[in-house]
Every structure is written in C-alpha cells, then in structure tokens.
Amino acid sequence: MDFDVIVIGGGPVGENVAWRTAAGGLSTAMIEKELVGGECSYWACMPSKALLRPGHALAAARRVRGVDAGSLNPREVLARRTGFTSDWDDSGQVEWAESENIHVIRGDGEVTGEREVTVGGEVHRARQAVVVCTGSVPKMPPLDGIDGTPVWTSREATSAREVPDSLVVLGGGVVGVEMAQAWARLGSKVTLVVSGDRPLPRLEEFVGPLVAEGLREDGVEVLLNARASAIAPGALTLQDGRVVRGSEILVATGRVPATKDGKPLTIDDTGLVSDVDGRWLYAAGDVTGRALLTHQGKYQARAVGTAILERSRGFEPKPWSAGQASADHVAVPQVVFTDPEVAFVGHTAAEARAAGREIRVVDLDIAVAGSSLHADGYRGKTRMVVDERTRTLVGVTFVGQDVAELLHSATVAIVGEVTVDRLWHAVPSYPTISEVWLRLLEAYGL
Ligand SMILES: Cc1cc2nc3c(=O)[nH]c(=O)nc-3n(C[C@H](O)[C@H](O)[C@H](O)COP(=O)(O)OP(=O)(O)OC[C@H]3O[C@@H](n4cnc5c(N)ncnc54)[C@H](O)[C@@H]3O)c2cc1C
Numbered sequence: 001m002d003f004d005v006i007v008i009g010g011g012p013v014g015e016n017v018a019w020r021t022a023a024g025g026l027s028t029a030m031i032e033k034e035l036v037g038g039e040c041s042y043w044a045c046m047p048s049k050a051l052l053r054p055g056h057a058l059a060a061a062r063r064v065r066g067v068d069a070g071s072l073n074p075r076e077v078l079a080r081r082t083g084f085t086s087d088w089d090d091s092g093q094v095e096w097a098e099s100e101n102i103h104v105i106r107g108d109g110e111v112t113g114e115r116e117v118t119v120g121g122e123v124h125r126a127r128q129a130v131v132v133c134t135g136s137v138p139k140m141p142p143l144d145g146i147d148g149t150p151v152w153t154s155r156e157a158t159s160a161r162e163v164p165d166s167l168v169v170l171g172g173g174v175v176g177v178e179m180a181q182a183w184a185r186l187g188s189k190v191t192l193v194v195s196g197d198r199p200l201p202r203l204e205e206f207v208g209p210l211v212a213e214g215l216r217e218d219g220v221e222v223l224l225n226a227r228a229s230a231i232a233p234g235a236l237t238l239q240d241g242r243v244v245r246g247s248e249i250l251v252a253t254g255r256v257p258a259t260k261d262g263k264p265l266t267i268d269d270t271g272l273v274s275d276v277d278g279r280w281l282y283a284a285g286d287v288t289g290r291a292l293l294t295h296q297g298k299y300q301a302r303a304v305g306t307a308i309l310e311r312s313r314g315f316e317p318k319p320w321s322a323g324q325a326s327a328d329h330v331a332v333p334q335v336v337f338t339d340p341e342v343a344f345v346g347h348t349a350a351e352a353r354a355a356g357r358e359i360r361v362v363d364l365d366i367a368v369a370g371s372s373l374h375a376d377g378y379r380g381k382t383r384m385v386v387d388e389r390t391r392t393l394v395g396v397t398f399v400g401q402d403v404a405e406l407l408h409s410a411t412v413a414i415v416g417e418v419t420v421d422r423l424w425h426a427v428p429s430y431p432t433i434s435e436v437w438l439r440l441l442e443a444y445g446l
Pocket residue numbers: 008009010011012013014031032033034035036037038039040041043044045046048049107108109110133134135136154158175258284285286287291292293294295296297
C-alpha cells in the first residue's frame with residue numbers, strides 16, 4: 001500500500017511521530033512486530049516504576065515519626081505492576097492508534113529501497129518519509145558461557161511473576177540499580193556487581209556512593225571493582241576467582257540500537273538520517289543513540305513529525321523551532337527512580353570542563369525546612385554547574401528522597417538560559433524542598 005509516512009516501530013517514539021503526522025493530515029502507517037507501546041509500556045519504564053513505587057512509599061512512611069507504616073505485599077505489588085502493563089496486551093494502544101487515523105500494520109518492517117518498506121513480503125511505499133523508531137535491545141557482555149546460559153534481561157526483571165529467592169545483578173547502570181532495589185525491597189537477596197568504583201559512573205561523582213548506600217540499607221550486597229569473567233546457570237564468576245550465586249542473574253550492561261548491525265542511526269536535529277540522499281529517511285528515539293529515554297525520544301518524535309509536515313508544505317524548520325530537537329545538546333533530563341532518587345539535567349561538571357567551558361560548581365547538602373518536614377533525618381545532595389561567562393546554568397543534579405519533581409525547574413532554567421541573577425527572583429515557596437534553589441544561589445554568592 002502507499003502512505004505519506006511509514007513509521008517502523010510502534011514504541012512511544014514511533015507512536016508520537018505517527019500521531020503528529022496523522023493529525024497533520026498525512027496518511028500514516030505504523031509497523032510493529034511485537035506490542036504497540038513498545039519497550040517502555042511493557043518491559044521498561046512503566047513496569048519498573050510500578051515495582052519501585054510501593055517500596056518507596058513504605059520507606060517514606062517509615063521516615064515520618066508518628067506514622068504507623070505497614071509492610072509490602074509482594075503479590076499485590078506484582079499484580080499492580082501487571083495492571084500497568086495491561087497484562088502485556090496492547091489492544092488498548094492499537095485502539096487508540098486507529099482512533100487517531102494511524103494505520104497499524106503487524107510485522108517486521110525492513111527498509112528495502114528508497115521510500116520503500118517491506119513487511120512479510122508485502123511492499124509499502126511512502127510518498128513523504130520513512131521514520132525508523134525501532135528502539136534498542138540489551139547488550140550482552142563477552143563472558144565465557146554467556147551463549148548457553150539462561151539469564152534475565154530487563155524484560156524478565158520487569159515482568160517476572162514471582163520474587164526470586166536471590167538475584168545477581170550484573171551492571172551498575174540505571175537498570176541495574178533500579179532493579180536491584182525493586183527486587184530487594186520485594187524480599188529477594190540481591191547482589192549488585194559493579195565493574196567500577198561506584199554505580200552510575202557517568203553521573204556526578206557523589207551520586208553513585210549515595211545510591212550504593214541506599215541499596216546497602218535495603219540489604220543489597222554491592223560489590224565494587226568486580227569484573228565478571230564467566231557465567232553459568234545461577235553462578236557468575238569474577239576475575240578474582242570469586243563466584244557470586246543467585247537463583248536468577250540479571251544482565252544489565254547496557255543496550256544497543258535495534259538496527260541490523262547494532263549501530264545507531266546518526267541524525268540531524270530534524271531527525272533526517274545522515275548520509276542518505278533525498279531527505280526521506282528519518283529516525284528518532286533509542287535507535288539514534290542520542291538519549292535512551294522515553295521523554296527525550298518523544299521530543300525527537302515531535303520534532304520529526306513537525307519537520308515532515310513543514311517540509312511537505314515547503315518550509316524548513318529552524319533551530320529551537322518545534323521541528324528541531326535542539327535541546328538534545330543542552331538539556332536532557334533524567335530521573336533514576338531509586339531511593340535516594342537521582343534527578344539530573346544538562347552537563348556534569350566534568351563534561352562542561354571537557355567542553356572547554358569556564359564553570360563554577362556549587363555543591364550543597366539538601367537541608368532546608370521543607371526537607372526536614374518531608375522525612376526525618378532527610379539526606380540529600382545537590383550540585384549546580386554555572387557557566388561563568390554567561391552566568392547561566394549548564395547542569396544541575398539532585399540526590400535525595402522525592403527530588404524527581406524538582407528537576408523540571410532546572411530544565412526550564414537551562415533551556416530558558418535564565419541567568420542566576422534573574423533566577424534569584426524565582427522565589428521558592430516555604431517550606432518546600434525547592435528552597436534548596438535559594439541556598440544554591442546564596443552559596444554561589446548572590
Ligand atoms: C528497564 C528499563 C527501564 C526504563 N525506564 C525508563 C524511565 O523510567 N524513563 C525513561 O524515560 N526511559 C526509561 N527507559 C528507556 C525507555 O524504555 C526507552 O528510551 C524507550 O522505550 C525508547 O522508545 P523507542 O520508541 O525509541 O523504542 P522502544 O520502546 O524499544 O520501541 C521500539 C518498538 O519498535 C519495534 N520494532 C523494532 N524493530 C522493528 C521492526 N523491524 N519492525 C517493526 N517493529 C519493530 C519493537 O518491537 C518496539 O515495540 C527504560 C529502559 C529500560 C530497559
């Protein structure tokens with residue numbers, strides 16, 4: 001069949017591209033080989049956060065004197081999680097797509113020529129654009145025995161129907177720390193194997209140790225500088241000869257783009273794939289390797305959808321217009337949903353220095369009236385990285401209970417290029433944790 005736009009991959013990113021082009025009047029098909037809604041809805045963001053939230057609610061209640069906190073009921077927690085995945089049934093999302101005039105095609109889509117996509121032997125043509133939104137897949141480390149050993153990936157870790165007695169988690173990235181805490185709080189005996197000196201190594205250096213401390217308080221054994229060399233059912237061998245055992249082993253050592261060669265599709269800010277002539281092939285989301293995050297992929301999707309529509313009408317999108325994902329370079333926000341929570345946006349101090357910026361770093365404990373009311377003995381830290389030349393923020397990190405909702409303030413400040421002098425006039429309400437902004441600016445010297 002012929003369409004104006006063909007989107008390959010019906011995850012959150014593909015859905016958003018298709019939604020935008022269909023709403024703009026372009027006939028749009030979306031091809032999905034598994035479940036419409038993608039990784040995020042069924043095996044990633046939603047079920048992982050559903051597994052974490054009950055434990056966080058309980059921990060929060062226990063930190064307020066006078067509250068008689070109960071305990072977790074793992075069966076109910078798992079049932080609530082399953083509710084968020086609609087029991088791995090995508091009929092609701094298919095219904096939504098069709099109600100938005102998106103033509104859903106089931107099957108494995110492949111680009112077989114210019115503006116041509118083949119699904120199950122049937123060739124479809126796109127008059128305007130083909131958009132690749134195929135996401136990413138787990139990356140397996142080169143360990144002896146990895147091929148013959150059944151392991152958990154993030155899929156099993158988010159969809160398991162029972163709490164394993166014990167769990168070994170290999171990899172101290174975001175998936176590793178979130179799933180280690182979720183399953184530990186549900187009663188599993190968890191060992192987290194981290195190859196470096198701290199988990200979350202790409203974040204500000206104070207983040208990983210605080211998260212490791214939180215995990216240890218939940219009974220997780222955190223092994224640092226522990227390099228794995230071999231794997232067998234229920235046993236992970238480290239390079240120093242130690243063997244770590246568990247009823248399941250979760251391999252959480254990163255993801256690779258879902259392309260034939262595992263390489264990302266490099267794009268410009270309108271989503272056009274580099275080195276392809278004719279301006280017809282676009283990509284967005286995890287497959288581009290830009291930021292493996294649902295919200296940022298959906299932002300790219302909105303840019304791609306807008307760019308396709310504008311080009312179909314003879315216009316060229318400009319930087320920072322809705323047709324370009326300009327913020328990808330300056331302000332990608334992310335929350336790690338552990339307890340303590342980690343929320344950060346923009347560049348770390350190390351990244352800013354490496355980029356040659358003249359910066360000033362302000363570090364503070366989160367210790368304001370709002371935090372002390374929020375939880376007895378509240379512990380948290382924050383860092384603000386300021387470009388001294390423009391007096392604007394380039395990065396902000398918060399670590400502590402319930403800091404996630406603080407993050408958007410930092411994102412707005414960075415994207416808006418608000419100077420610290422003007423930020424001074426954004427008065428945080430008393431007594432909220434946002435008062436930490438005032439303390440940061442005072443510590444900066446205002
Ligand atoms: C455990 C875990 C937790 C996460 N938690 C968060 C979080 O809290 N917040 C956050 O922002 N991000 C989170 N992420 C990242 C987030 O899941 C991804 O960034 C997001 O799913 C990317 O969306 P996407 O549409 O690009 O890809 P996907 O969600 O992977 O969707 C791609 C879709 O394309 C389909 N597909 C692939 N190839 C083809 C083909 N050839 N033909 C047809 N269909 C195809 C796939 O079946 C899939 O449905 C998490 C990831 C993991 C693993």
